[in-house]
Amino acid sequence: MVSGRPTCQFVRELPVGPAIDDPARRARRARLAEGQFDVLVIGGGITGAGVALDAAARGLTVALVEQDDFAAGTSSRSTKLVHGGLRYLPLGDLRQVREDLAERAWLLRNVPYLVRPLPFVLPLYRRARRPLGIDLPPILGAATPLGVSAGLWAYDMLGGRRSGGPHRALAPDAARMLVPSIRLDGLRRAYLYHDAAADDARLVMAVVRTARSRGAVVLNYARAVELVRGGGRVAGARVIDGPSGEAVTITARTTVNAAGVWAGDVAALAGPPRFHLRRAKGVHLVVRADRLLAGRAALVLPETDDGRIAFVVPWEGAALLGTTDTEWTGRPDAAAADASDVSYLLDHAARFLAVPVRRDDVVSAFAGLRPLIASTDDRATSGLSRRHEIFSGPPGFVSIVGGKLTTYRRMAEDAVNHILGRRDGTPSPTRGLSLDGTAGFMSALPALRARALRAGLSRGTLRHLLRAYGARTARVLDLIGERPGLGSPIADNHPDVAAEVVLAAREDMAVSVEDVLLRRTRLGHVVPDQCGTAAPAVAALMAAELGWSCEITAAQVEAYRRAAARLALPVRRP
Numbered sequence: 001m002v003s004g005r006p007t008c009q010f011v012r013e014l015p016v017g018p019a020i021d022d023p024a025r026r027a028r029r030a031r032l033a034e035g036q037f038d039v040l041v042i043g044g045g046i047t048g049a050g051v052a053l054d055a056a057a058r059g060l061t062v063a064l065v066e067q068d069d070f071a072a073g074t075s076s077r078s079t080k081l082v083h084g085g086l087r088y089l090p091l092g093d094l095r096q097v098r099e100d101l102a103e104r105a106w107l108l109r110n111v112p113y114l115v116r117p118l119p120f121v122l123p124l125y126r127r128a129r130r131p132l133g134i135d136l137p138p139i140l141g142a143a144t145p146l147g148v149s150a151g152l153w154a155y156d157m158l159g160g161r162r163s164g165g166p167h168r169a170l171a172p173d174a175a176r177m178l179v180p181s182i183r184l185d186g187l188r189r190a191y192l193y194h195d196a197a198a199d200d201a202r203l204v205m206a207v208v209r210t211a212r213s214r215g216a217v218v219l220n221y222a223r224a225v226e227l228v229r230g231g232g233r234v235a236g237a238r239v240i241d242g243p244s245g246e247a248v249t250i251t252a253r254t255t256v257n258a259a260g261v262w263a264g265d266v267a268a269l270a271g272p273p274r275f276h277l278r279r280a281k282g283v284h285l286v287v288r289a290d291r292l293l294a295g296r297a298a299l300v301l302p303e304t305d306d307g308r309i310a311f312v313v314p315w316e317g318a319a320l321l322g323t324t325d326t327e328w329t330g331r332p333d334a335a336a337a338d339a340s341d342v343s344y345l346l347d348h349a350a351r352f353l354a355v356p357v358r359r360d361d362v363v364s365a366f367a368g369l370r371p372l373i374a375s376t377d378d379r380a381t382s383g384l385s386r387r388h389e390i391f392s393g394p395p396g397f398v399s400i401v402g403g404k405l406t407t408y409r410r411m412a413e414d415a416v417n418h419i420l421g422r423r424d425g426t427p428s429p430t431r432g433l434s435l436d437g438t439a440g441f442m443s444a445l446p447a448l449r450a451r452a453l454r455a456g457l458s459r460g461t462l463r464h465l466l467r468a469y470g471a472r473t474a475r476v477l478d479l480i481g482e483r484p485g486l487g488s489p490i491a492d493n494h495p496d497v498a499a500e501v502v503l504a505a506r507e508d509m510a511v512s513v514e515d516v517l518l519r520r521t522r523l524g525h526v527v528p529d530q531c532g533t534a535a536p537a538v539a540a541l542m543a544a545e546l547g548w549s550c551e552i553t554a555a556q557v558e559a560y561r562r563a564a565a566r567l568a569l570p571v572r573r574p
């Protein structure tokens with residue numbers, strides 16, 4: 001594990017967030033303040049990052065501001081699936097599923113190191129009441145496997161050739177080989193099908209980096225607080241930079257509201273919002289993979305009491321168990337897992353696993369909010385559409401809301417076509433654009449492997465680096481070449497290395513220990529205790545990069561520990 005402390009004699013706690021400023025941020029603020037942009041994007045989740053990239057790829061000048069860290073909102077809190085959504089098949093929306101699967105194919109092709117095929121095991125049990133959320137009259141129960149098989153066949157067809165192979169029925173032993181924890185008792189039939197998965201926060205960063213490489217000027221910890229007007233239209237926004245407290249006015253021909261569950265608040269800056277959003281909370285538990293006997297495939301929990309499905313998904317050497325779907329009416333930043341979310345997930349998992357997941361097996365929990373466009377009736381949030389919509393107005397102002405991680409590129413294409421007045425669905429250049437880390441990846445593999453071996457890195461670390469950075473693994477190896485100590489793991493028995501901390505601060509705009517441990521790496525979710533211990537060493541590495549004082553370094557460690565405490569399981573009620 002990395003170790004080391006700030007070399008200060010005296011440290012005191014400061015009431016800070018990131019509380020730092022550095023020359024690179026100052027330069028970015030100066031660029032944002034000068035000249036006029038074609039497009040200003042408010043929101044640095046997957047939607048805003050996608051719009052910034054699409055616009056930049058079409059040669060427009062682009063600015064993007066994010067009030068927190070990139071992906072700090074919903075876009076680091078998803079189930080991390082890149083999918084068409086098997087659950088939406090029974091609803092009959094085949095066009096949507098086909099479009100989503102086309103985006104899955106695009107992602108597998110254009111960012112192959114990060115988005116990878118994932119096998120799924122779907123079990124069907126005797127006495128199932130609502131498999132895949134379909135209410136079946138008992139008389140048709142005998143035909144369930146036939147119906148599910150037909151649904152999976154349609155999913156294969158809609159997904160095209162790159163779907164990872166057609167689905168097939170699995171013998172119980174084969175199902176157990178893929179998911180050792182699956183309950184075999186009462187199992188009627190199991191199926192294997194393929195979808196894909198990607199780390200959401202890393203995907204956002206890959207899109208942000210690609211947008212920057214195309215000239216977009218981006219700034220995290222910069223909040224749009226007011227829209228500016230000129231010539232009878234919205235002409236940009238006034239932004240407060242958190243670390244410095246400086247106000248920057250950014251002028252732009254079109255301002256895009258991509259603020260996710262905050263989109264209603266941002267739209268209200270322009271007048272009465274033209275849409276109504278509902279927020280649906282989704283909780284995930286991060287479970288120790290060894291306790292869960294998680295395998296290399298994901299497991300579908302085929303029915304929940306509220307008519308949905310849930311998943312156990314391998315993630316970062318642990319397993320994600322999720323998710324829930326309940327209406328959230330509080331402040332977006334206050335959403336957290338509560339005791340009923342934890343019991344809901346553990347109880348449902350217990351029905352389909354041979355090994356019960358205990359509270360002690362859960363290392364952390366996180367909650368995300370889905371931005372859903374309200375319908376005219378008052379149906380449950382789980383029944384609301386996951387489609388995206390674009391709302392125009394007042395002049396110079398466009399909002400894009402809804403959608404999925406999987407469909408971000410398509411959403412961005414639609415939004416930029418809308419801005420440019422191209423209602424004919426003009427294809428965006430992003431259709432042929434690989435994301436950062438992809439170009440040269442396959443041809444660089446042998447050299448990267450040889451360099452990692454010479455640097456004494458384990459196979460696990462090399463595999464992790466290739467999956468997280470693609471061709472950019474070379475940058476991590478450069479840093480280790482300069483300072484071999486940077487090849488040390490951040491946490492014991494986990495592959496992430498200290499060089500990633502330096503890279504995050506130097507090139508990926510991380511400005512807090514939280515940015516590094518929760519989003520540039522995901523260690524804070526997976527080994528929270530070790531990260532509490534490693535935080536001073538991580539802060540010391542960042543301090544050297546960003547010129548932090550001892551006070552700021554110490555305050556950063558405290559700020560991280562406070563942020564990490566929000567991921568702890570809620571205290572159980574007596």
Ligand code: FAD
Nearest residue numbers: 043045046047067073074075078079081224260282405406
């Ligand atoms: P966000 O990521 O929330 O980004 C909006 C950003 O705007 C935020 O970072 C916020 O800080 C910023 N912002 C707000 N106000 C301002 C302001 N005034 N100034 C500057 N910035 C501002 N999709 C899938 O495809 N696959 C899945 O497996 C999947 N699982 C999911 C599971 C859960 C539990 C949830 C909740 C969602 C899931 N989704 C999934 C959906 C997907 O995660 C979301 O659709 C997507 O992340 C939304 O991205 P966004 O950029 O619109 O919102």
